[in-house]
Amino acid sequence: LEEGPKAESSDEDEKDMNVPKAIRDERVFKKLKKEADNLQKDRKSLPVYLYKAPLLEAVRDYQVLIIVGETGSGKTTQIPQYLHEVGYSKIGKIGCTQPRRVAAMSVAARVAKEYGCKVGHEVGYNIRFEDCTTDRTIIEYMTDGMLLRSFLNEPDMASYSVMMIDEAHERTLHTDVLFGLVKDVARFRQDLKLIISSATLDAEKFSEYFDNAPIFNVPGRRFPVSIHYTKAPEANYLDACVITVLQIHLTQGPGDVLVFFTGQQEIEEAMDLLSFKTRGMGTTMGELLVLPIYANLPTDMQAKIFEATPPGARKVVLATNIAETSITIDNIVFVIDPGFCKQNSFNPRTGMESLIVVPCSKASANQRAGRAGRVKPGKCFRLFTKWSYEHELDDDNAPEIQRSNLGHVVLMLKSIGIDDLLHFDFMDPPPPETLIKALEQLYALSALNDQGDLTKLGRRMAEFPMDPQQSKSLIQADKYKCVDEVVTICSMLGVDGAIFYRPKDKGLHADNARKNFHKPGGDHMTMLHVYKQWEETGFSLNWCMENYLQNRSLKRARDIREQLVDMLEKVEIEHSSNVNDVDGQRKSILSGFFYNTARLRKDGSYVTVKHPHTVEIHPTSSLFGQQPRLVCYHELVLTTKEFMRGCIEVKPEWLLEVAPHFYQSKDLDGFKGKMPKGQGAASGGFGAAK
Ligand code: ADP
Ligand code: MG
Numbered sequence: 277l278e279e280g281p282k283a284e285s286s287d288e289d290e291k292d293m294n295v296p297k298a299i300r301d302e303r304v305f306k307k308l309k310k311e312a313d314n315l316q317k318d319r320k321s322l323p324v325y326l327y328k329a330p331l332l333e334a335v336r337d338y339q340v341l342i343i344v345g346e347t348g349s350g351k352t353t354q355i356p357q358y359l360h361e362v363g364y365s366k367i368g369k370i371g372c373t374q375p376r377r378v379a380a381m382s383v384a385a386r387v388a389k390e391y392g393c394k395v396g397h398e399v400g401y402n403i404r405f406e407d408c409t410t411d412r413t414i415i416e417y418m419t420d421g422m423l424l425r426s427f428l429n430e431p432d433m434a435s436y437s438v439m440m441i442d443e444a445h446e447r448t449l450h451t452d453v454l455f456g457l458v459k460d461v462a463r464f465r466q467d468l469k470l471i472i473s474s475a476t477l478d479a480e481k482f483s484e485y486f487d488n489a490p491i492f493n494v495p496g497r498r499f500p501v502s503i504h505y506t507k508a509p510e511a512n513y514l515d516a517c518v519i520t521v522l523q524i525h526l527t528q529g530p531g532d533v534l535v536f537f538t539g540q541q542e543i544e545e546a547m548d549l550l551s552f553k554t555r556g557m558g559t560t561m562g563e564l565l566v567l568p569i570y571a572n573l574p575t576d577m578q579a580k581i582f583e584a585t586p587p588g589a590r591k592v593v594l595a596t597n598i599a600e601t602s603i604t605i606d607n608i609v610f611v612i613d614p615g616f617c618k619q620n621s622f623n624p625r626t627g628m629e630s631l632i633v634v635p636c637s638k639a640s641a642n643q644r645a646g647r648a649g650r651v652k653p654g655k656c657f658r659l660f661t662k663w664s665y666e667h668e669l670d671d672d673n674a675p676e677i678q679r680s681n682l683g684h685v686v687l688m689l690k691s692i693g694i695d696d697l698l699h700f701d702f703m704d705p706p707p708p709e710t711l712i713k714a715l716e717q718l719y720a721l722s723a724l725n726d727q728g729d730l731t732k733l734g735r736r737m738a739e740f741p742m743d744p745q746q747s748k749s750l751i752q753a754d755k756y757k758c759v760d761e762v763v764t765i766c767s768m769l770g771v772d773g774a775i776f777y778r779p780k781d782k783g784l785h786a787d788n789a790r791k792n793f794h795k796p797g798g799d800h801m802t803m804l805h806v807y808k809q810w811e812e813t814g815f816s817l818n819w820c821m822e823n824y825l826q827n828r829s830l831k832r833a834r835d836i837r838e839q840l841v842d843m844l845e846k847v848e849i850e851h852s853s854n855v856n857d858v859d860g861q862r863k864s865i866l867s868g869f870f871y872n873t874a875r876l877r878k879d880g881s882y883v884t885v886k887h888p889h890t891v892e893i894h895p896t897s898s899l900f901g902q903q904p905r906l907v908c909y910h911e912l913v914l915t916t917k918e919f920m921r922g923c924i925e926v927k928p929e930w931l932l933e934v935a936p937h938f939y940q941s942k943d944l945d946g947f948k949g950k951m952p953k954g955q956g957a958a959s960g961g962f963g964a965a966k
Contacts, residue, residue: 312392319357319390322350324494331355331492332362335438335469339462340489342482343473346496347643348604348650351473352379352442353387356415359438364469365414368437373420375448377403378571379602382578384408384417391415404741405770405836420450424457424685425741427692433461433468440471443602444482447675447704453685456701457692459486475601476639485703499649501611505662513614514542516659518549520612521592524657525564531609531654532591534599536644538618538633540570540773543594548780550592563589569603570596572773574828581605600643604650611648611656613641615669622681624709626887627717627871629681630912635660637670677706682714683744687723690730691738717871720938721748736847740840742766749868750840751849752934756860759844760853761804765865767837768803769910769922771829775806778824786824793823794898797858798907798924800865802898807833808855862924863934865908870935872909874920882907882920885931885943894919 295303319325324345334341345351356370364370374380384401391399400409402418409416420441426433433439441454455472462470472482472489479491510516517535524533537543550566567581585591585607593605597617617636622629636644641658648654658665686697694700697711718724721744723734730738737747746766753762768775778786793809795801810830813819820827844851854860866873874882874891880903882891891912893900897920899907910922931939 308389308392308394312390315390319350319354322354323496324350324354327492327494328354328358331494332358334490334492335359335471338490339466339468340459340470340472340486342479342486342489342491343471343494344479344491345473345475345494346498347475347601347646349494349496351475351494352383353390355440355471355473356417356438357387357391359469360415364437366437367467369413369435370415370438370440371423371433371436372415372417372440372442373423373451373454374417374602375420375443375446375451376571376598376602377419378569378573378578378598379443380417380419381408381575382582382603385575385579386582387415387417405832405839420448420454424450424454424688427457428688428738431461431692432465433458436468438469438471440473442473443475444472445474445476445478446601447673447677449676449680449682449685452675452677452703453689455485455703459701475643481703497650498646499651499653501645501649501654501656503645504655504657505665506659507661509661509664510614510659513616513659514546514549517612517614518546518553520657520659521550521564522553524610524612525590525592526561528610528655530590531652532585532593532605532607533610533612534593534595534605534608534647535612536599536614536617537594537596538616539596540568540572543568543570543596546594565589565591566594567591568594569598571598597640599647600640604647607651608647609652609654611644611654613644613656613658615641615658615660615664619673619679620676620681621679622710624707624713626884626889627681627713628884628887628889628912630914630918632914635664635669637673638665639672641665641669675704677702677704678710680706680710681717682706682710683717686711686714687718687730687734687738687744690718690724691735695729718744720871720935721745721868722937723748739847740843742770745868745871747868749865751847752867753861753864754849754852756854756857756864757852758854758857758860758864759849759851761855761861762864763837763840763844764804764807764833765800765861767833767840768807769800770836771832773829773832774826775803775829775833776824777826782824789822789824795858797862799898799910799922800924801858801861804861806830807837862908862926863930865924866926866930867934869908869910870931870938872911872920873926873931874907874909876903876905886938889918891918891920893923894921897921897923899923899925 343351352372356372359370374383380401380403384399385395388395388399393399396408396410397412399415400413402409402416402422404419404421439458441451441458444451458470462468472486474482483489483491521533521535537546547566547568554564565585569578569581581593582605593599599605615636616633617640618631619634620629621632645656648656689697715724715728718734722731723737723744725731733751736751737744740747740750750762750766753759776790793802793806795805806825810819817827820830873885875885877883883889884891904925906926906928907920907923908926909920913919913921928944931944932941
């Protein structure tokens with residue numbers, strides 16, 4: 277029942293314990309080797325293969341090289357292998373960063389296969405809470421966030437001979453910070469090779485930034501893609517997508533379909549709708565294979581999108597932005613693009629951040645369209661008007677660093693020893709007010725002192741691979757002697773996927789099951805309760821199914837939990853426990869999240885305490901409908917309204933206790949006093965899947 281790449285090999289021989297181990301190993305090895313031989317043929321057909329020799333020469337001759345090439349030309353999967361073949365792996369590891377964890381995992385799986393090893397052996401990946409590498413790993417794919425973290429232990433990147441900063445065009449927050457760091461390391465480590473690779477042509481900027489490093493072009497193969505717009509804006513793009521998929525299936529020749537959505541929930545809704553619509557369509561139609569791909573999709577399901585489509589059938593891949601440039605699926609001929617993506621936005625004035633769905637940029641729309649032209653001429657159906665493309669879409673995405681909360685990154689940089697952030701060599705500096713806000717927030721968290729220097733607490737906070745708020749909550753739990761409980765809560769929050777499972781046809785049962793887990797205090801207590809109960813059943817899969825819980829998410833929480841527990845010792849936190857001290861647990865959470873508080877207004881709405889802003893309790897929260905006077909929330913999500921997701925009820929006087937730097941009595945005037953009674957169960961539950 278194990279899942280995940282470490283246990284990926286379900287090889288029959290391996291299970292047959294009657295066969296001596298040496299022979300089993302030999303058979304497994306032979307099988308992998310054979311697969312690898314076949315794959316060598318595919319490798320040679322990739323555009324980058326034609327440029328192997330000159331590319332390696334360029335790497336030899338220059339310390340920093342910018343590589344530009346069409347998506348799918350083989351940059352990510354091939355270049356690290358080429359470098360290995362000519363011996364760079366003898367000097368140190370070959371690293372390659374990816375902005376997304378799914379990409380790091382899926383590319384590592386592919387390259388391991390081509391190399392002929394198991395993932396985690398010679399070829400591995402390293403993502404947050406999941407290090408799938410060993411001592412023998414020579415090609416390592418990792419998220420840009422993980423490389424950034426590794427600077428804490430290895431500021432000179434000593435274990436690497438080459439580092440490839442891949443997907444540089446995405447300009448994620450972590451990649452942008454890495455630019456500055458690796459540029460600096462390259463100056464004093466002449467032996468380190470640096471490759472910056474990008475899918476778009478505006479490489480001049482990268483070149484200029486890296487002291488005029490040469491640009492190496494890998495011309496791609498690309499067939500023409502015809503673009504089709506809608507005549508009028510679509511009221512419901514989900515419906516429109518589903519209808520377009522069916523139209524393509526019924527009227528167009530062979531070729532698979534790729535549809536871009538903004539997230540898991542949309543993808544799941546579209547899958548439901550598609551299966552509903554195709555149910556009555558009879559058997560004359562060819563088979564339609566609908567496959568999702570998004571960040572939290574289990575590994576075995578991720579691999580499915582790469583399997584060849586059987587003859588006569590058509591594959592429809594419902595993807596998030598991940599399929600825009602990071603992952604290439606062969607055989608796509610039709611692309612459906614509703615024109616949206618999810619972006620984080622940060623308001624430096626209020627310090628509030630939220631995830632919002634926004635129109636994508638022209639650059640994105642063009643990348644998406646390009647995915648239809650890899651194997652033959654393709655078609656892209658844009659579910660917006662031509663006018664809208666020309667007049668409403670921005671040319672480019674703004675770099676993430678300019679619209680993010682920088683708290684985490686600033687804490688990281690300070691811990692690495694970079695103090696003068698205003699003069700850090702950013703390719704595009706973040707707005708000064710955003711930097712100042714981050715410093716302010718870290719000061720309020722006591723991670724920095726009034727001189728802006730890292731405190732002992734700040735140093736300990738940086739040890740945990742979590743946001744500063746969560747790290748702070750965890751460290752403060754030591755004070756309230758409920759470390760075990762807060763570690764569990766943090767682990768449950770660390771699972772990006774849903775904890776609760778809500779199949780459409782059993783919605784009512786699922787909701788009831790969920791309500792049974794509700795605990796007074798709020799959603800975090802409910803999460804803790806779920807985990808504790810699961811633990812008591814001996815981590816039972818059946819129990820999860822009976823209670824509409826996602827076993828996979830809970831297992832991931834258990835993994836994260838183990839790792840966090842291991843880290844406690846290093847930061848000298850005693851592993852205390854007090855399951856009944858709900859106040860202590862809430863005060864610990866509040867110690868990190870005191871920024872995120874909102875109070876009840878007379879009219880029943882909520883307003884954030886420091887910077888007045890109207891918000892509401894998310895309908896899936898256990899506190900929904902109970903109207904506590906003061907709540908602390910985990911995050912804001914903007915859908916139809918600005919919702920607080922993951923809420924606990926807190927007392928005003930706690931704010932003065934846990935955040936004296938931040939709150940004064942006057943902030944709390946007018947709503948001190950008794951908490952309302954009745955914290956029983958309401959509807960919903962934090963993190964429920966639709
Ligand atoms: P680039 O980085 O230039 O966009 P890649 O190296 O990612 O190109 O992709 C090269 C080829 O490898 C593509 O044809 C793609 O389909 C294939 N590929 C990449 N990852 C996988 C995977 N996990 N399974 C199967 N094929 C893959
Ligand atoms: Mg790539």
